[in-house]
Amino acid sequence: MNAPQTKPFKAGDYRSDLTPVWCPGCGDFHVLMSVTRALAELGTAPQDVAVISGIGCSSRIPAYTNCYGFHGVHGRSLALATGLKVARSDLTVMVMSGDGDGFSIGGNHFLHACRRNVDLTYIVMDNRVYGMTKGQPSPTTEPDWDSALSPGGTGLSPFHPLVIALASGANFVAREFSGDIKNSTRTIIEAIKHPGFSFVEILSPCVTFRPDEKEWKNTVHKASVDETDDPARAARRIMTDDGMNVGILYRGNRKPYKAHVSDRIDDMAALESEFAIPPASKT
Amino acid sequence: MTTSQTASESVSVAIVGSGGAGALTAGSILLAACGKSGLYGNMNRSVGPQIRGGEAAALLRICSHPVDCMSESYDLLIAIDWNNADRFAAEMPLKPDGLVICDPESGEVPDAIAKTGVSIVEVNMKDLAKEVAGGRENMIALGLAAGVMGLPIESLMAIVSAKLSDKGEHIVEAGRNCIEAGIAQVSSHARSLEIKPPEKQGDGRWLITGNEAAGLGAVRGGVRFAAAYPITPATEILEWLSPALSKTGGALVQAEDELSSINMIIGASYGGRASVTATSGPGLALMIESIGLAAASEVPIVVVDVMRGGPSTGIPTKSEQSDLNIAVYGCHGDAPHIVVAPLSVADCLFSTQWAVHLAEAMQSPAIVLSDQSLGQAHVLIDQPANVAFLAQRKIFAGGQVETYNRYALTADGVSPMAIPGTPGGQYTADGLTHSQKGTPSSKKSDHQDQLDKRRDKIANFDYGNHWADVEGDSDMVIVTWGSMTGAAREAIRKLSAEGVSVKLVALRLIAPFMKDNFLKALEGTRRILVLEQTHSGQFHQYLRAQCDLPAEVRHFHRPGPHLIGPEEICTQIRDWISA
Numbered sequence: 001m002n003a004p005q006t007k008p009f010k011a012g013d014y015r016s017d018l019t020p021v022w023c024p025g026c027g028d029f030h031v032l033m034s035v036t037r038a039l040a041e042l043g044t045a046p047q048d049v050a051v052i053s054g055i056g057c058s059s060r061i062p063a064y065t066n067c068y069g070f071h072g073v074h075g076r077s078l079a080l081a082t083g084l085k086v087a088r089s090d091l092t093v094m095v096m097s098g099d100g101d102g103f104s105i106g107g108n109h110f111l112h113a114c115r116r117n118v119d120l121t122y123i124v125m126d127n128r129v130y131g132m133t134k135g136q137p138s139p140t141t142e143p144d145w146d147s148a149l150s151p152g153g154t155g156l157s158p159f160h161p162l163v164i165a166l167a168s169g170a171n172f173v174a175r176e177f178s179g180d181i182k183n184s185t186r187t188i189i190e191a192i193k194h195p196g197f198s199f200v201e202i203l204s205p206c207v208t209f210r211p212d213e214k215e216w217k218n219t220v221h222k223a224s225v226d227e228t229d230d231p232a233r234a235a236r237r238i239m240t241d242d243g244m245n246v247g248i249l250y251r252g253n254r255k256p257y258k259a260h261v262s263d264r265i266d267d268m269a270a271l272e273s274e275f276a277i278p279p280a281s282k283t
Numbered sequence: 284m285t286t287s288q289t290a291s292e293s294v295s296v297a298i299v300g301s302g303g304a305g306a307l308t309a310g311s312i313l314l315a316a317c318g319k320s321g322l323y324g325n326m327n328r329s330v331g332p333q334i335r336g337g338e339a340a341a342l343l344r345i346c347s348h349p350v351d352c353m354s355e356s357y358d359l360l361i362a363i364d365w366n367n368a369d370r371f372a373a374e375m376p377l378k379p380d381g382l383v384i385c386d387p388e389s390g391e392v393p394d395a396i397a398k399t400g401v402s403i404v405e406v407n408m409k410d411l412a413k414e415v416a417g418g419r420e421n422m423i424a425l426g427l428a429a430g431v432m433g434l435p436i437e438s439l440m441a442i443v444s445a446k447l448s449d450k451g452e453h454i455v456e457a458g459r460n461c462i463e464a465g466i467a468q469v470s471s472h473a474r475s476l477e478i479k480p481p482e483k484q485g486d487g488r489w490l491i492t493g494n495e496a497a498g499l500g501a502v503r504g505g506v507r508f509a510a511a512y513p514i515t516p517a518t519e520i521l522e523w524l525s526p527a528l529s530k531t532g533g534a535l536v537q538a539e540d541e542l543s544s545i546n547m548i549i550g551a552s553y554g555g556r557a558s559v560t561a562t563s564g565p566g567l568a569l570m571i572e573s574i575g576l577a578a579a580s581e582v583p584i585v586v587v588d589v590m591r592g593g594p595s596t597g598i599p600t601k602s603e604q605s606d607l608n609i610a611v612y613g614c615h616g617d618a619p620h621i622v623v624a625p626l627s628v629a630d631c632l633f634s635t636q637w638a639v640h641l642a643e644a645m646q647s648p649a650i651v652l653s654d655q656s657l658g659q660a661h662v663l664i665d666q667p668a669n670v671a672f673l674a675q676r677k678i679f680a681g682g683q684v685e686t687y688n689r690y691a692l693t694a695d696g697v698s699p700m701a702i703p704g705t706p707g708g709q710y711t712a713d714g715l716t717h718s719q720k721g722t723p724s725s726k727k728s729d730h731q732d733q734l735d736k737r738r739d740k741i742a743n744f745d746y747g748n749h750w751a752d753v754e755g756d757s758d759m760v761i762v763t764w765g766s767m768t769g770a771a772r773e774a775i776r777k778l779s780a781e782g783v784s785v786k787l788v789a790l791r792l793i794a795p796f797m798k799d800n801f802l803k804a805l806e807g808t809r810r811i812l813v814l815e816q817t818h819s820g821q822f823h824q825y826l827r828a829q830c831d832l833p834a835e836v837r838h839f840h841r842p843g844p845h846l847i848g849p850e851e852i853c854t855q856i857r858d859w860i861s862a
């Protein structure tokens with residue numbers, strides 16, 4: 001039978017009526033579209049999704065969705081999301097960040113979120129610049145990118161998010177380009193469905209402080225190697241990565257984090273008995 | 284227990300030995316056995332700076348009434364050996380009529396002790412232990428202490444069996460034989476250190492540390508999620524909470540750092556579960572930015588700070604009250620929140636439970652300022668009553684609403700909170716200044732409204748009579764807070780025996796400051812002694828900033844690690860009266 005499938009939700013059901021503060025042409029608009037399309041495709045009700053972020057242009061995204069959201073402090077979105085997901089495993093928890101938020105101030109949490117492997121979907125909108133603070137180099141910025149804060153460039157080699165994610169134990173690793181909404185949507189769906197910690201770097205141009213990134217639509221290309229569940233194979237692909245190839249890199253089988261939550265709800269008496277010293281018998 | 288005329292209300296005992304000699308085990312059994320006999324008391328462990336091994340001392344105080352401060356001097360010192368005893372000598376001064384029991388096999392009595400003129404009794408503990416199959420000298424020491432104090436062997440054996448029975452019947456038997464051998468050594472010449480029977484017979488005592496009590500208070504208060512990063516002297520809270528939470532349907536996550544743990548509990552609480560973290564000064568400093576986030580986004584959380592000497596790494600294993608300023612004033616911007624300080628080890632339970640209740644009821648961060656002297660003290664307390672606090676988190680139930688305003692302005696300043704999963708309640712919690720709906724705003728009116736709302740919900744809450752312990756009646760008042768209350772109470776007890784009455788005002792609720800209640804409690808006061816364990820006098824400055832102190836004021840303060848003791852407080856009062 002081929003009855004037309006009716007989906008309970010449309011992408012628009014996941015959008016709030018708030019107008020984004022983003023500059024016209026900012027890649028983050030596309031990420032917002034991909035996320036809402038992915039959620040509609042999955043059919044999870046908006047109230048059962050939480051979108052957690054830190055600080056930055058990219059991190060403004062939660063309020064533009066019609067899901068539950070938390071716009072926290074700079075760099076700590078993964079920690080906040082971890083607490084939420086452990087406490088509320090029934091929710092779909094998305095974490096949305098920028099390259100400064102996620103890799104600089106929040107870098108340590110990135111390592112440990114990969115390692116802990118809580119069932120979260122972590123999307124970093126990488127524009128290789130600090131947009132919100134108006135154009136400083138981030139950990140993924142090229143060494144010779146000139147800016148007021150680092151004239152002539154930082155001279156530092158960029159941080160490689162996919163390498164770090166793979167090495168630290170992320171269970172799903174991918175890169176997409178914001179302008180390719182179709183593939184971004186598809187990968188976000190896969191990332192949400194995959195158990196454990198899923199990491200998707202989305203190259204998302206900052207048209208204001210990195211106008212050169214408008215060229216990205218021409219320079220991104222599909223990776224020449226298919227996705228794999230073999231970390232060694234994934235590592236080999238990354239070694240030849242020019243930073244612009246897109247697609248799912250790795251889909252692993254590590255067991256997701258499970259908190260030791262028991263069914264017993266109110267065993268206070270047993271808990272307290274360890275402190276009691278029964279009085280000496282009167283006999 | 285049979286009691287003689289000479290029995291006293293309080294006996295202090297130190298048991299020392301090199302690492303592995305079992306001084307701490309002997310101390311724990313002795314304390315629990317006293318609890319079994321209906322007595323009160325406490326024990327602090329003093330260990331050398333090395334992580335493992337080295338010397339160890341169990342410092343006990345056994346009383347016929349509840350007690351919450353350590354001894355300033357000791358009646359009985361039992362040295363299983365004298366290795367490194369010099370290191371402890373300063374920590375455990377002996378009373379002039381004190382008694383030392385030591386093993387002649389383990390060398391000369393150290394000069395520092397010998398020259399004080401205390402009575403010294405030699406007992407061959409090692410030899411006696413060898414005569415018992417499986418015997419250990421710490422159990423002989425335990426028998427000696429019990430003999431001197433006149434404790435019934437049944438109390439000791441009940442504890443020994445409970446602690447050692449899983450190691451086999453022969454070990455319990457060896458324990459009994461050693462204890463009996465120890466008791467038999469106590470000659471009728473030795474000074475008796477009998478204790479008066481307890482003032483009040485209860486349903487039995489609890490033996491608990493302040494850190495365990497804080498953990499239990501959190502769970503009783505409904506906490507089901509914790510996240511934390513280990514730090515001395517708070518770690519025991521986490522080690523107690525981890526299994527306790529999994530037994531009660533919750534979970535504890537060990538975070539990668541305190542920046543993470545504070546955000547984890549904000550996330551879990553945002554998800555609807557009451558949440559707690561525990562730390563000490565350095566960790567609190569790292570958490571501060573996010574405590575401001577919890578205040579601004581109105582997410583209830585509880586942070587237990589077990590204070591240690593500061594600043595920086597300070598003295599991790601010793602107590603101080605010097606995190607008062609950061610707890611009250613640490614946040615940037617205007618971020619009113621709750622600061623509560625337990626007044627005793629037993630009160631760590633109540634105060635933490637109360638803090639959970641306050642945080643949940645007002646959707647606010649609450650900081651509990653415990654400290655090392657409470658957290659790591661093992662104390663015999665009356666079995667705590669069950670306190671049921673009624674107010675729960677005000678929740679948005681979902682359903683028919685045009686627009687849900689997460690930060691709606693309400694009469695009491697508390698707005699119904701939607702928990703993720705609730706249809707129609709979707710909102711974004713935000714640390715940005717926001718409108719009532721929660722959307723980011725830099726409007727003058729929104730900023731003012733939300734600041735007012737968050738101030739008022741905390742200022743106007745009904746804290747009942749828990750804000751302070753106010754005891755006694757006199758125009759001479761000790762004003763103090765937190766752990767210093769134990770020594771203050773003890774001093775007041777001593778002075779009253781001398782016919783000097785002193786009133787106690789011990790603040791449990793530090794912030795918000797209950798100015799009206801405080802000034803009312805001080806009506807008719809002529810003299811105020813402000814007492815605290817800080818170098819700079821943070822508490823005194825705080826009081827001065829909050830109100831005009833309505834009397835003549837003296838201020839007694841000192842940093843850690845040397846705790847201010849009751850006798851010193853008595854001296855302050857006596858000098859003032861006779862001045």
Ligand SMILES: Cc1ncc(C[n+]2csc(CCOP(=O)(O)OP(=O)(O)O)c2C)c(N)n1
Nearest residue numbers: 055056057058074098099100101130131132
């Ligand atoms: C503790 C703290 N330090 C600094 C800032 C200032 N700040 C805000 S956003 C930002 C960088 C954001 O960059 P990125 O994460 O790449 O996001 P983008 O704006 O490029 O999307 C910085 C440094 C802050 N908000 N908080």
Ligand code: SF4
Nearest residue numbers: 023026057131206207
């Ligand atoms: S500054 Fe850059 S990142 Fe920020 S909104 Fe504008 S284009 Fe986007």
